[in-house]
Amino acid sequence: MQGQKPADFSEIQKGDMQAFERVFKEHYDGLCRFANSYLLDVDEAEEVVQGTFIGFWEKRENLQIETSLKAYLYRSVRNSCLNEIKRQKVRQVHAQAVLQEEVQVAEASDHDALKMELEDRIHHAIQKLPEQCRLIFKMSRFEELKYQEIADQLGLSIKTVENQIGKALKVLREQLKDYLPMIIVLMKGFLDL
Structure with a gap:
């Protein structure tokens, strides 16, 4: 985003909703495209990304992010997508x-x-x-x-x-x-x- 510096994770950990919203707006579309590349379903991709952000906000105080915030979000979305694919396969087999x-x-x-x-x-x-x-x-x-x-x-x-x-x-x-x-x-x- 032009004119705004990227939100600092420490601000989000302290409960700064505006910092969280900036991260959300900055990464949401890219994460949805990324999730869709795994799930091949736009609605499911959006659900996974939204779920990732909700989990991120709920666990923010206890999170230890060793990499960049962007890398953490992409890894979280990827893991959620893989879990969703496994669930779908189990449902399909059943x-x-x-x-x-x-x-x-x-x-x-x-x-x-x-x-x-x-x-x-x-x-x-x-x-x-x-x-x-x-x-x-x-x-x-x-x-x-x-x-x-x-x-x-x-x-x-x-x-x-x-x-x-x-x-x-x-x-x-x-x-x-x-x-x-x-x-x-x-x-x-x-x-x-």
């Missing part, structure tokens, strides 16, 4: 973790809903099978009996059991063809576990 968790919960509930819908469709498709065909299919798939065991229990030939299973699978494939993408999604989810 936000990403929360988002990922929400996505996983949504995927799990979508997966459960798809699974329930598919189970319901399979149940309805099985119910539409002719009675003997349905019985043989259930014994094979749900009771895990071998064809010979089914043939023995029902008094049928093994060839009849094979034909009935083939017929059931053909009907189910036809009934569930629209659900093939869903089956693939569910199988992928199952394999990912």
